[in-house]
Amino acid sequence: MPTESAFSIQQALAEGINRIDSDSARLDTELLLCHVLGKPRSYLFTWPERELTAEQRQAFGELLARRIAGEPVAHLTGLRDFWTLTLEVTADTLIPRPDTETLVEAALERLGDGPYRVADLGTGTGAIALALASERPRWQVIATDRVPEAAELARRNRDRVELHNVEVLTGSWCEPLGGLFDMILSNPPYIDEHDPHLAEGDVRFEPRSALVADESGLSDIRQIAEQARNYLKPEGWLLFEHGYDQGEPVRALLAGLGYAQVTTLNDLGGRARVTLARMP
Known part of the structure; x- marks a missing residue:
């Protein structure tokens, strides 16, 4: 993770996209970050400069490490969209x-x-x-x-x-x-x-x-x-x-x-x- 004390949504997205070895690295990162922030994906693009709190940064780092190790995003967030529904997984x-x-x-x-x-x-x-x-x-x-x-x-x-x-x-x-x-x-x-x-x-x-x-x-x-x-x-x-x-x-x-x-x-x-x- 970056060493700066400040860590923005934009930096978090770049961190995940660069580190996740997956064809869906961007989507995976967005879903993990939305889960941590409790916000929809549109929020990430509307407020890219917003900074994560220390707790959010730590939670994102832990989820990112588990995704890099291969755990499915649906297991990390506990949710998956299917059809028009959002389901617990x-x-x-x-x-x-x-x-x-x-x-x-x-x-x-x-x-x-x-x-x-x-x-x-x-x-x-x-x-x-x-x-x-x-x-x-x-x-x-x-x-x-x-x-x-x-x-x-x-x-x-x-x-x-x-x-x-x-x-x-x-x-x-x-x-x-x-x-x-x-x-x-x-x-x-x-x-x-x-x-x-x-x-x-x-x-x-x-x-x-x-x-x-x-x-x-x-x-x-x-x-x-x-x-x-x-x-x-x-x-x-x-x-x-x-x-x-x-x-x-x-x-x-x-x-x-x-x-x-x-x-x-x-x-x-x-x-x-x-x-x-x-x-x-």
């Missing part, structure tokens, strides 16, 4: 990512405003369920997670954003569900245990059980697809997020289980990201 769940908005968009495009029943399996922070509920207030959204701490986090986020058409149940995949659904969707573990990306970036700090699946990453997708046949209405939708190279095997899996209209959608980067199908 803990080390018990995956950090919501922009790629997952492809799954949300696909779901919204396939069901209108009617009073539909929708299930989000392995909800984690509740990001998917809450994004859907925020756009479709007449939907009844049931979110499940087998990890009690994750389910409790999803409930806190539901209360945080005041979306009361979401119910969070503790249990594995479809097991806690009752009745039939118009749509079931999930962002399940889909990374192969030997994938080298597991040793890189934020995923090093996320729960391995929420990332890795057997059968080259397909075992949880298979299990959900098998269970969902007992919970989907005729012509009900089943949607999965998956890895960029898993579109073909996921389509084959769903077709083999008797699903119809099996299709894979790309994310904004042009990579296969979501495969969906309908119950016959």
Whole structure:
């Protein structure tokens, strides 16, 4: 950190951008600094000459050191933006990512405003369920997670954003569900245990059980697809997020289980990201 007694917002930004080894060094620095100051990002650009107090400077330095060591920004601030929502994040769940908005968009495009029943399996922070509920207030959204701490986090986020058409149940995949659904969707573990990306970036700090699946990453997708046949209405939708190279095997899996209209959608980067199908 600079040796001068005065330390401005502009200096703090330069310090973080120069020291964080990340493609998102500027954004990371801005988010950490906003967290310390308790201000929106616009404040940083409006008042770049404002000086940090000694306590703020120390807090920023500590967070910066942890980010340089690799800890995710979402874990350092305890918050992550997803869709139009700001959600609490803990080390018990995956950090919501922009790629997952492809799954949300696909779901919204396939069901209108009617009073539909929708299930989000392995909800984690509740990001998917809450994004859907925020756009479709007449939907009844049931979110499940087998990890009690994750389910409790999803409930806190539901209360945080005041979306009361979401119910969070503790249990594995479809097991806690009752009745039939118009749509079931999930962002399940889909990374192969030997994938080298597991040793890189934020995923090093996320729960391995929420990332890795057997059968080259397909075992949880298979299990959900098998269970969902007992919970989907005729012509009900089943949607999965998956890895960029898993579109073909996921389509084959769903077709083999008797699903119809099996299709894979790309994310904004042009990579296969979501495969969906309908119950016959």
